[in-house]
Amino acid sequence: MFDPSTETIERDDFCSLAPIGWLHHKMQDSFFLVVGTHSCQGFLQTALGVMIFAKPRFATAVLDEDDLSGRDTLEAVQPLVEAIVAEHRPAAIFLGSTCTPEILKMNVAGCAKPLEALTGVRMYPCRLDGFDPAYTQGEDHVLAAMIERCPTTDAQNIVILGCLSAIEEAEMRLECAAMGLPEPAFLPAESALDLPPIGPNTVLAAVHPYLYGSVSYAQRERGCAIHQTVFPYGPDGTRAFFETLAAAFGKTISYAERERAAWTSCERDVAVLRGRSVSFVSDTLLELPLARTLRAAGMTVKAVGTPNIYRKFHARERAALEGIDVYERPDRFEMFARLDANRPDLVVANLNIANALEGQGFNVKWATELTFQPVHGFNGAPALLGMFAASMRRHDALARTRDRSQTAATPIDLSFFREPARA
Amino acid sequence: MKLAVWSYLSPAHVGATKAASSFNGVHTIVRAPKGDGYGTIMLAMFERLGVSPPLTISALTEATLAGDRADIGRMIADVDQRLHPEMIVITRSATASVLQEPLDGEIAMIPPGTIAAEIFQPSVHPLRDNEITAFAKTVAEIVDHFAQDGIARTPEPSVNIIGPALLGFHDHSNVVALRRLFADLGVRVNAVVPLGASPDQLRALGSAWLNVSTSRELALPTMQKLHSRFGTPFIEDVPYGEAGTTRFLRELSRLLELPSDRITAASREAKLLWYSRTVDAHALSGKRVGVFGMPSAVAGIARVLHDELDMHVEFAGTFSLDDGDWLREQLRDLTDDVLVTDDYQDVANKIDATRPDIMFGSQMERHSASRFGVPCAVISSPCHILNFPLGHAPFLGYEGANHIGDVVNQTQVLGLEHHLIETFGPRGQGRFAEAAPEGAAEPAAPVSTDLSWDETAEKLMGRIPFFVRKKARANVEKYAREQRIATIDESVVLAARQHVGG
Numbered sequence: 001m002f003d004p005s006t007e008t009i010e011r012d013d014f015c016s017l018a019p020i021g022w023l024h025h026k027m028q029d030s031f032f033l034v035v036g037t038h039s040c041q042g043f044l045q046t047a048l049g050v051m052i053f054a055k056p057r058f059a060t061a062v063l064d065e066d067d068l069s070g071r072d073t074l075e076a077v078q079p080l081v082e083a084i085v086a087e088h089r090p091a092a093i094f095l096g097s098t099c100t101p102e103i104l105k106m107n108v109a110g111c112a113k114p115l116e117a118l119t120g121v122r123m124y125p126c127r128l129d130g131f132d133p134a135y136t137q138g139e140d141h142v143l144a145a146m147i148e149r150c151p152t153t154d155a156q157n158i159v160i161l162g163c164l165s166a167i168e169e170a171e172m173r174l175e176c177a178a179m180g181l182p183e184p185a186f187l188p189a190e191s192a193l194d195l196p197p198i199g200p201n202t203v204l205a206a207v208h209p210y211l212y213g214s215v216s217y218a219q220r221e222r223g224c225a226i227h228q229t230v231f232p233y234g235p236d237g238t239r240a241f242f243e244t245l246a247a248a249f250g251k252t253i254s255y256a257e258r259e260r261a262a263w264t265s266c267e268r269d270v271a272v273l274r275g276r277s278v279s280f281v282s283d284t285l286l287e288l289p290l291a292r293t294l295r296a297a298g299m300t301v302k303a304v305g306t307p308n309i310y311r312k313f314h315a316r317e318r319a320a321l322e323g324i325d326v327y328e329r330p331d332r333f334e335m336f337a338r339l340d341a342n343r344p345d346l347v348v349a350n351l352n353i354a355n356a357l358e359g360q361g362f363n364v365k366w367a368t369e370l371t372f373q374p375v376h377g378f379n380g381a382p383a384l385l386g387m388f389a390a391s392m393r394r395h396d397a398l399a400r401t402r403d404r405s406q407t408a409a410t411p412i413d414l415s416f417f418r419e420p421a422r423a
Numbered sequence: 424m425k426l427a428v429w430s431y432l433s434p435a436h437v438g439a440t441k442a443a444s445s446f447n448g449v450h451t452i453v454r455a456p457k458g459d460g461y462g463t464i465m466l467a468m469f470e471r472l473g474v475s476p477p478l479t480i481s482a483l484t485e486a487t488l489a490g491d492r493a494d495i496g497r498m499i500a501d502v503d504q505r506l507h508p509e510m511i512v513i514t515r516s517a518t519a520s521v522l523q524e525p526l527d528g529e530i531a532m533i534p535p536g537t538i539a540a541e542i543f544q545p546s547v548h549p550l551r552d553n554e555i556t557a558f559a560k561t562v563a564e565i566v567d568h569f570a571q572d573g574i575a576r577t578p579e580p581s582v583n584i585i586g587p588a589l590l591g592f593h594d595h596s597n598v599v600a601l602r603r604l605f606a607d608l609g610v611r612v613n614a615v616v617p618l619g620a621s622p623d624q625l626r627a628l629g630s631a632w633l634n635v636s637t638s639r640e641l642a643l644p645t646m647q648k649l650h651s652r653f654g655t656p657f658i659e660d661v662p663y664g665e666a667g668t669t670r671f672l673r674e675l676s677r678l679l680e681l682p683s684d685r686i687t688a689a690s691r692e693a694k695l696l697w698y699s700r701t702v703d704a705h706a707l708s709g710k711r712v713g714v715f716g717m718p719s720a721v722a723g724i725a726r727v728l729h730d731e732l733d734m735h736v737e738f739a740g741t742f743s744l745d746d747g748d749w750l751r752e753q754l755r756d757l758t759d760d761v762l763v764t765d766d767y768q769d770v771a772n773k774i775d776a777t778r779p780d781i782m783f784g785s786q787m788e789r790h791s792a793s794r795f796g797v798p799c800a801v802i803s804s805p806c807h808i809l810n811f812p813l814g815h816a817p818f819l820g821y822e823g824a825n826h827i828g829d830v831v832n833q834t835q836v837l838g839l840e841h842h843l844i845e846t847f848g849p850r851g852q853g854r855f856a857e858a859a860p861e862g863a864a865e866p867a868a869p870v871s872t873d874l875s876w877d878e879t880a881e882k883l884m885g886r887i888p889f890f891v892r893k894k895a896r897a898n899v900e901k902y903a904r905e906q907r908i909a910t911i912d913e914s915v916v917l918a919a920r921q922h923v924g925g
């Protein structure tokens with residue numbers, strides 16, 4: 001086993017409020033109320049701003065100086081919640097507590113019960129703060145809050161945990177039927193009130209690597225079995241995911257043929273990727289599974305940075321990357337130095353540094369997109385590998401144009417940033 | 424608590440960061456939760472920087488809450504040793520300020536002589552300042568810190584241009600346009616502040632004969648400071664429009680004692696007033712316009728539209744509450760209807776109630792106006808990446824006047840955007856794109872007699888974003904025919920997607 005080196009915290013990052021973007025779209029009857037500062041509102045505006053005109057089902061309760069100096073939280077938040085209920089009629093409100101309430105020890109979660117009693121609208125209190133290793137973990141907190149309200153059961157059932165699109169869910173459903181397994185339930189579903197029963201005989205299968213918290217919560221509180229495997233990204237991951245799921249029900253099923261067929265359907269894209277090299281910059285927590293499937297597609301993985309490794313939850317993914325340098329919480333400067341040394345053909349990176357890396361001659365695929373595109377399963381594999389291949393093709397095509405015309409793509413002239421003012 | 428969905432101005436730390444990051448040789452460390460650093464993304468994306476912005480987030484973590492100290496000293500040392508800035512600016516977001524960390528104490532503990540950069544904390548209040556005041560203060564204080572006394576005046580007439588910055592509205596183009604303009608007049612540009620100003624240039628700011636700005640509200644504290652330190656006169660008016668630029672240059676010539684024929688030579692570029700005389704522009708007379716945005720931009724653009732194009736200013740306004748009175752005074756002879764509000768809904772309601780022929784505003788007015796079928800030109804921050812053009816598109820000086828003419832021209836004929844919004848609706852795209860908004864035309868399903876779709880397949884297709892549904896349907900049917908499948912169910916839809924890819 002390799003030893004992932006843990007570096008410092010100087011890095012570029014996004015906020016855990018970001019998952020509200022895909023969660024509020026998935027749960028059509030939900031509303032997300034974020035208790036936080038003007039910065040939280042600014043973040044939501046910047047990150048999700050395009051949706052502002054459809055009467056967005058998210059808003060920020062911006063704290064003022066009264067709130068900071070100890071005003072009663074329930075008293076402050078109640079009129080806002082009543083206004084939201086009157087205007088939007090949501091079936092459920094996610095009451096998000098951000099960094100500042102956390103620092104002030106404001107009891108935002110404690111408002112949920114009285115507000116629910118008062119309005120008759122389901123309240124899910126959840127932490128949506130920036131203290132998690134990765135911004136995708138906002139979804140983890142939302143799902144944990146929902147698991148708390150799931151009914152219990154003794155029945156043997158499957159709950160697929162993690163926000164998926166209808167087409168990804170359809171594949172999960174059809175595969176379970178084909179394997180003779182119980183029909184899976186999904187959390188979240190299209191309604192925020194649609195909660196699957198979870199009990200000691202439930203097989204809880206997380207489809208995203210950033211759901212450690214909700215999975216451990218369910219295990220602790222409900223004693224359910226954890227589907228311990230790789231995540232269903234790429235033909236290889238999907239095969240292992242389904243085979244392990246069948247094994248949980250005592251069935252031995254080989255999906256070797258399915259995996260082969262899926263690779264065949266990806267061949268057009270795999271042909272572009274095969275033999276090229278890739279590095280991952282720490283970002284979404286998807287780095288381990290993506291590196292695993294790109295390696296299976298024939299790419300050389302030079303180095304992987306990831307915000308955090310959950311030793312047990314990510315064990316299979318880690319094992320699949322044996323022999324590859326993996327860096328937990330990489331330092332920005334060290335990361336740049338490594339990229340310089342490795343000069344990979346493709347860098348998977350976040351938006352903050354994508355342009356800076358392009359400016360240094362790297363080919364970048366920005367990764368945030370992968371969190372909200374339907375890329376799971378055999379069915380999503382061509383889309384998943386296609387995104388990397390499309391990026392590679394584009395970079396290849398532009399490089400040919402530059403070579404043929406002998407024209408360099410010079411970054412916009414802000415050269416005063418390049419040179420240190422001091423010798 | 425106040426419910427907020429959208430706001431014109433960013434929080435104070437973003438204003439301070441925009442200002443400090445724009446200097447050359449200054450690195451900013453923002454003490455904040457990681458998400459408060461979203462300004463970094465805006466910098467990197469909108470400005471299309473080919474390098475990392477000179478900006479580092481010192482992130483609050485779980486450990487901070489448990490009582491760990493910020494260890495800002497280590498981060499300062501790191502930035503100092505790796506990036507060699509001349510100054511390191513430390514600023515905090517509102518959240519970090521609530522924590523009341525003893526950053527000053529930590530900074531004081533840094534062993535003397537170990538850090539080559541100067542460490543500077545602007546006096547920005549994370550809650551009471553806003554983006555504009557925090558920006559203006561930060562620039563003024565950094566300028567005051569570096570500017571040296573006893574610097575001789577430049578031999579030739581010279582100006583400092585105060586206000587342009589990263590993420591500023593068309594600031595790169597404005598700086599180029601103003602540099603050309605001053606070159607035509609034989610006036611040297613001593614420094615542009617903060618955009619690209621190096622510590623050496625800042626030390627010599629006192630050598631300029633005059634200070635001018637691209638935005639009064641962003642530059643005034645700096646110009647006042649330089650006036651009090653060096654007695655340098657300054658011009659508050661910003662050169663918008665052809666007549667406006669000539670007025671500005673006349674004042675400039677008076678203060679710099681330039682011969683007046685130089686203005687005539689410089690104005691040879693200007694075409695706006697001639698355009699306004701041409702038959703093509705006659706239809707602009709009396710057209711009703713609304714103007715809303717940053718105070719200087721609104722004052723400047725409203726006057727151009729009224730004085731130079733003979734349009735009628737139906738209403739004007741700003742979201743900078745501090746500048747409402749100033750703006751009213753500026754527009755006294757143009758309109759009584761000056762709206763001062765930071766609530767975008769108030770502006771949308773105003774557009775709805777007055778239905779101007781053309782709206783001039785920020786990105787938000789562009790969205791609001793399109794809901795009412797009113798064409799809108801963006802003339803002010805906050806703006807989207809569309810207003811970081813690759814080409815030269817200034818709003819100031821004679822070249823800027825020409826560009827404003829083009830903008831008016833293009834905006835009034837462009838009905839296309841309205842049409843697109845009607846067709847595609849306001850909803851976001853992507854994985855969970857919803858069904859077509861009310862009133863939008865559903866693409867018709869192709870009539871296929873040889874194939875039937877069962878309920879499961881129809882349901883799944885219903886969840887596919889409506890704008891790709893027609894193409895997806897055709898792909899599925901093509902696949903079904905190839906595979907000789909007569910009845911399409913959801914498994915066929917899935918197989919087709921995997922077959923086609925994407």
